Amino acid sequence: MKRMNFGALSLLFIFRLSGVISQSLSEGMAEHATTPPRGWNSYDSFCWTISEEEFLQNAELVSLRLRAHGYKYVVVDYLWYRRKVKGAYVDSLGFDVIDEWGRMIPDPGRWPSSKGGKGFAEVANKVHSMGLKFGIHVMRGISTQAFNANTPILDTAKLGAYEESGRRWTARDIGMKERACAWMPHGFMAVNTKLGAGRAFLQSLYEQYADWGVDFVKNDCVFGDDLDIDEISFVSEVLRTLDRPILYSLSPGTSVTPAMADKVSGLVNMYRITGDDWDSWGDVAAHFDVARDFAAANKIGDRGLLGKSWPDLDMLPLGWLTDPGSNLGPHRQCNLNLIEQRTQMTLWAMAKSPLMFGGDMRKLDETTYNLITNPTILEINAFSSNNMEFPLITSTHDSEITNQVLILQSGHQRNVGLSRTHFLALTTCTELNAKHWSIEPVDEDLDQVCWKENSGSNQMPFCLYRRKPRFASDEDIVLKTRHEGQTHLLASTMASICLDASPKQKLTSKEFKRGSLSPCRWDANQMWELNDNGTLMNSYSSQCAAMKTVEDNVASGGIRFWVATGREGEVYIALFNLSGGKMVISTKISDLSKAFPDKNISTSCKCREVWSGDSCGMNKSQSIAPVSRLHRENEIQRNADQESFSFSMSSIAITTVSNCLDINSSAASSPNLLKSHDQDLKPSSVSTSGLVSLRLKRLVSEFQSLPEPIDRVKRLLDYATVLPQLRESTRTPENRVAGCSAQVWLEVVIDEFERMQFRADSDSEITKGFCYCLIYLLDGASPAEVLQVKAEDLADMNVGLPVRSRVNSWNNVLVSMKERTKALIAETEERPAVKQPSPSVVTNANGNAI
Template sequence: MRGFTLCLVSFLVIFGSWFQSVSSQNVTKSDIQQAAFPPRGWNSYDAFSWIISEEEFLQNAELVSQRLLAHGYEYVVVDYLWYRKKVPGAHSNSLGFDVIDQWGRMAPDPVRWPSSKSGNGFTEIAKKVHSLGLKFGIHIMAGISTQAVNANTPILDTTTGAAYQESGRVWHAKDIAIQERRCGWMTNGFMSVNTTLGAGKAFLRSLHEQYAAWGVDLVKHDCVFGEDLDLNEITYASEVLSKVNRPLLYSLSPGVKATPDMVKQVSGLVNMYRIAGDDWDVWGDVKSHFNVSRDMAAANLIGAKGLKGNSWPDLDMLPFGWLTDAAVNDGPHRSCRLTLEEQRTQMTLWAMAKSPLMYGGDVRKIDNATYEIITNPTLLEINHFSSNNKEFPYVTKNETRNQVKEIRSKEAPIQSVEGVSSADISSWIATGRKGEVYLAFFNLSEQKTPIYAHRSNLSKAFTGKRIRSCKGQELWSGKYVATKKGSISTDVGVHGCALFVLNCK
C-alpha cells in the first residue's frame, strides 16, 4: 500500500511512545463559553477543493488576519482530504492514496504540507495560525478510513501509548469497522466505527485527542449528520472534545435532509451544524435555504445550548469571489456566478438567520464588491447581536393600504405583478440590541416584484409590543422610509433583497 508499511504489533508496542495525543486523564472540562456568537472565518473548499497546499493556506490565513479578522472572521479551516497525495489517479473518491500513521489515523500529506514531516501533523501550521491572531480548523471524515481497514492497523490506546488490548488480545481496524455502513458520498473513503466496543471508542478517542494535541480549534466532522446520521459517533466525539481544557468547536457537515427533530438530538453536543447540502454559487442553492432556515428558527434552535456554550444552524460557506468547482483536482480559476443581487440576498439571509459566516473564496484575489458584502457592518451586527430572528409571514406582493412615505424618493406608485406567487417572496424580522427592528424582504421570483408589509402587522412579531409608527433606512439603496398608518414597501429586483433598519414606537 502506497506510503504505508504495516508493522508488527511488537514493533508498535515498543515505539508506541511516538504517538501525539492529549490523554483524557490530563484534561479537564472548561467553563469557557464556546460559540457565544455564530462563528466566522474562512474555509479552503470553495476555492481549492481538496488540493490546497501549506503555502496557499498560509497565504490566505495571513490575508484573513490582515483584512477580515477585525470583522470577526477568526477561523481558518483546511477542508477535506488534507491527507491525500496529489498524484495521478488520486481524486475525491479514490482509494490507496492517503497518508496514515501506524495506528490508522490520517496524517497530512508531507508533500503538500511539508511542516508535517517527522510526525508533526498540523502542529506547526496551528502555531503559525495562532501567531496571526487566528484560530485553526480542520475537516475530518466519519469513522475510520477504508485504507486503514484494508491494512488492518492496530488501535492506539492513548492511556498507555500502546496497542489497545481487551479480552486478552490486541484489537485492529477490522474489528471495529462497520463495513456495510460506508460514507454515502465517499464510498471508497470511510466507514463507521462500532462505538459499542471499547476498541471503537479507543480509536475515536485517539483521533480527537491528536487533533487537540496539534492545536486544532475547530473540528468539522463530515458524513455523520443529515442523511448519514450517526448519533453514537457524534455523542462520543463530543464527549472527548468536552474534556479538552480550552475552546475547541465541534461542527457537523453536511446536513442533507436535516429536520428540527433531528437537530434537537445533536444541537446540545456540538457548536454548529449544517442544515442542507453543499451550497455553491447557483441561485437554486441559495433559494433552497429559505424553508429550512425558517424551520430551524421556528423550533428555537438559533443559538440553542451547545457543547460548552451555544450551537448554531449552519447554512454553509459563502461561495463568493475567486472559486473552483465541487470535488475537482483543480484550484481557484473562475469568478462567482451569482449576481451582485443574489450575493446580497445570500449574505442578508445568512445574517438574519444567524448562520456561521465562512467565506469560501481565495482571499488573495478578493474583489472590492465581495469584500464590502462580507464585511458590511449592519449585516455583521445583525449576525452577532440581533435576537428574535425568524421568518415574517405578513408580507404580500399586492398593495392593500399603502401609505408609505419614502423620503428622498419620488418613484411612481408600485403596481402589483402578475405571475408572482406568495411563495416567490419571503421576509425575515429581528430585533437589534438597541431596540431596532430589522426587516428583510426577499424576491425569489424571476421578475422585479413589489413587496409590502403593513405597519400594524409588525406588532405580531413581538409579543406584548404594539408598533404605532416606524422610520428608518433601507440598507442597499440608502432610501429613508417612514410610516404611521400604511405599509413599508419597496420594489425588489430579481433574486434581490431589501433590508430595513427601523426605529419603531
C-alpha cells in the first residue's frame, strides 16, 4: 500500500497586549507539576532492554543538552527487573528478580549498582548529581511470579511480615488472578485493596521507591481500558504521606474520556489519554480529537496530586528508536518526516502535553534537537493558557490537486462520504450513550443481550448471549462467588467463546479497540453486569460497553485550528492542514474577537513564522491564509486578489503576530514604576506599553512570597534549569559581561518589531537564575523600557547571596543589557553610543543591594 505523506501546517500568532495580566509566577510554584513535566524516557529507544551504563550515558546527555531547556526527568521504563537472557520477552514468565517480600528489584546483570540490596539508590544519586530527577516505570498490583511463589508481605510499620486476624498474609491472599493485566497476562495482576494486606503491599512498594530516591513514577496498566481506580486512589494516598515528593503518572490511556479523567485527575500529576504513540502518521493524527476533547473539558492544568495534573499525549518518538515490544535496543531512525514531526511538536505544545523525549540521546541529531528545544514551542507548552480548538476557519482544496468538497462538522473540517465501521468500546457508565443495552429471554438457559441506540434506527441490533454458568471445579465456585451478579457474554449460542473487554496487547494511538473474543474463563476482563439503567459494566475496569463508529478514512483528518494566550497577553494561533493535499486555510484577524471576546482587535498586525523565520503583516479586514503544498520548498508570497498572505509549505509553520490588539486597559494606564534616566535615547517610534512594569510587579510578588532567604535562592536555582543554553558560537569575548567573577555571556538584538531580544548564559547556576529573571523582565520590551530600569527597582525582590561577585553579576548583567541597547540604538541612528561606567553594587549582610 502506498504511504501518503501528509502536509501539515500550523500558524502561531502572538498578539501583544499589556492589559492582559497573566497568572502570577508565584502562584503554585511550591506545588507539584506547575507546568507540564518535561524529560526523557527509555521506552521508545530501548523498549525494556536498557542497561545501567546506557541509561546513565543518556542521562548525562540530557543534563548537558536538554536540562537548560527544562527537561529534568530521566525515566527508566518497564521491566528493569527482568533478566535479559534467552527466552525473556515482554510477556514472559519466570525471568523477573524479586526480593523476599515479592517486590520487584533491578536485574543486577543490567544494573550492577543494585547488588547488595541497594536497588536504584546509586543510580538515583548519580542522576541527582547531574541536576536531574530520577523516574521509574511500574506495573499494576503484584507480579505473577510473586503470586506463584506466595511470598510474604512486608509490614513497613513493624519491618516484618504482615499479620492480621491471627495469621500471616501472603501474595496469594491479595493477588486477583482474574484481574491480570489484559495486555501482559503473564506478568502482573491487581491486588485487593479492600484487604489490609493488599494495602500494606502497595505501601511497601512506594516507600521502597522513595528510599531509593525516586522522583517520578509511571504506573502502567491501571488506566484507560485497564482502569483500577482502587489502586490509583490508594497509591495517591501513600504518595501524599511520603517525605519525598514523587510525581505520579498513569499509562496507557486507551479509550479514555474526560468523564473518566474526572475520577483520577485530582489523584495524579499526568495521565495518558491515548494508546501508545509511535512514529507513524496515523498515531499522530489520532491525537487531534482527544486533545480537543480534553481541552474543551478544561482538564489542562486541572488540580492534581499536591499540585496540578496534565492530560498526556504520550512520549515523543523522534530521533534514534527501537520498535514496540522489541528485544533490541535503538537501531533505526524515526519514520516521521519533518512535516509530521513539526505537526506533533506543535500539537503537543498547544495542548500542553507533558514532553517526554524518547530518542537515544547518544545519537541526537541537530534537526531533532532543534525541534524539541524550539523556544517558542517550549514557551507555549509551559506558560500558555486558554488552550482550545476553535472552529472559525474556512478552507478549499486547490483544484489542481482535487475537487473534493469539505463541510464544517462538529467544530472542525471533515471529509464527506466516509464509510463507517461499528465497534465495541468502553466508556464511562454515566455517559448517555452507554445506556442502550437490554435483555430478552431466548429459553430457560439462555438470554439475549442486545445494543440498539434508538427505536427509529434502521441499524440491526448488536447482540450477545448470556448463559447460566456450569461449574467445573471448586475453584470455579470460588470465582463465581467473587463475581456474584456478573456473567459471561457469548458470541453465539453454540461455542463457549466469550467477549473480552480489553485488548490482549497494547494498542497504539491510531488503533481503535474492537471487542475481542476468546475461550471463556473466569477472568474479570470477560465478566459483565447488566444494570437496570441499560448499562453493561465490565468487572475488570468498571467501565461500560457502548457501540461506536469509526470512519474508515480516519487519516484524512481535515483542518484544525487551535488558539491560546501567552503569559504576557499575546495570542497564539495554530492552523493544521491534515488533509493530505494543497489547501488554502484562512481566518480573519477580526474573527479572533469571537475567540477572545474580551479583547479589541486593532487595525493592523505584524507576524513572524517561527519555524521558517518568515515575516508578514496584515490589517483587520484581511485573512490569515496559509497554503499547504506537498513536497515543495518553503516560500512566502503576497496574494493581492484575496488580500491575504499565502504560505506554500512542506513543513509546520508557527507564526508570531504582534501589535494586533488595542491597548486600552487598566494595566496600560497604571502608574509607571520605572523612572526614565535616558530620555534622549528614547526612540520616537516606540510607545511604552507598561509591560515591563507588569513583569516587575510579578517578579517582586514572586520573591516576596518566599519569606526565607534559602527559599529565594532555591527559586533562582529552579529558574536556572529552564534558561536556554547559548550556542558555543555565541560564547565569545565580545559577548562576555564585564565585572563578574563568574563567566556570563549576553547576546542582544533588536527584532523586526523594534523590540529588544536578550539571551544569556553563565557557568554559575545562581547567575543563570539572575539572567532568567532579567530576561523575563526585559525580553520583548522596547529600548526605552529597557533603559528605564534601574538596579534599585529590583531591591524589593530581596534576593541575593552574601557573595559580592554574584550580586554584582545581577547588577552588571542589567547594566550590560542597557549599554548594549544604547549601542544598538546609536548604531541604528548612526551616532556613537555614550558608554556609562559599570558600577559595583554595595550589599548588606544578606547579599541585597543597598
